[in-house]
Amino acid sequence: MTVQTIAKKEDYLFPSQRRKEKLFILWPPFLITAFVLLTTLLNLAPQETNPFTWLLAVVFIDVAHVWSTLFRTYLSREGQKKWQRQLILVPLFCYLIGVFLHALGPQHFWRVLAYFAVFHFVRQQFGLYRLYDGKETSLFDKVTIYSCPLIPLLIWHFNGPQDFSWFVPKDFWYFPNETLAGLLKWIGPSLVIIYLLKETLTLKELPLRPKHLIVLGTFLSWWTGIVWMANDWAFTLTNVIAHGMPYFGLIALKHFNRDEHARKDQLIPLPSKATVLWPLLIVCLLAFFEEGLWDILMWRDHPVFYGLLYTSGPLESFSLKALIVPLLALPQATHYALDGFIWRRT
DSSP: BBOOOOOOOOGGGSGGHHHHHHIIISSHHHHHHHHHHHHHTOOOOOOSSSHHHHIIIIIIIIIIHHHHHGGGTTBBHHHHHHHHHHHHHHHHHHHHHHHHHHHHHHHHHHHHHHHHHHHHHHHHHHHHHHHHHOOOOOOOHHEEEHHHHHHHHHHHHHHHHOOOOOOTTSSSSSOOHHHHHHHHHHHHHHHHHHHHHHHHHHTTOOOOOHHHHHHHHHHHHHHHIIISSSSSSHHHHHHHHHHHHHHHHHHHHHHSOOOOHHHHHHHSSOSSSSSSSHHHHHHHHHHHHOOOOHHIIIIIIOOHHHHGGOOOOOOOHHHHHHHHHHTTTTTHHHHHHHTTTTTTTT
């Protein structure tokens, strides 16, 4: 067996931009996992997310990547033509369902949104694998890539409430069971090892193609944040960076690649140079504004950024919250729903 990278040009989604593809799509899970583990090993890792880590990771990566969907859908001529009906109906249904759930009780709203987010995060990893697989994915391969995020999530459910949460405390259902949690801690790594052995024997070389990096990166980032480190800081970094950066990469390489067709496709005119920086600035500003509304109207937990705008108290009216909270969450919910079909074999 030859120990070498066997990835070929045709293995990549953007063959002419392989370096950027590696940096922004394939490497982020490895880089953030290495950072978290090294920082923890050196006793430099905090247990909780500080305000500036929150700003960088949550606002400028997690929330901003949600807004970057605009460039593939509402701001894309091709996207508007291709998904015209969905672009109208999806946000409408998401908002109406959100209002209904919040009217039943805030916990119902946050729980459904949390599991919707989980579905989206898990499906993105399978979607990336399918994009790189280039063939009909076998059942075992599907089980393996799905297990990389799902097993840590199941362990979280079986361990019970942790010092971190998806959106709000106790937005998941929990079924404490130490035996099942312990069993899953063996099953998860075993599936990945068997997958790598299978690929190695099939290829007769070390499996380092992009689709294999998706499996390994997903496994390492999800297990580090939820199972091995299991604190708010590690979970936040591994969860949002390993998820958001590859999405940014797909958007940038697909729609801001200096290609004439890509530039003309955007409803906002694209400059001929620095085509990635200005849309990145736009989505970061939108994300900062959105989080400002959340903080001013609801949470009041980031006064260092928004404190000067605390001119009155947060929302107290149950009726108003039932209308406004689903509206604030609409970009996320719409992103989760649209993402299910806008990247299919493009």
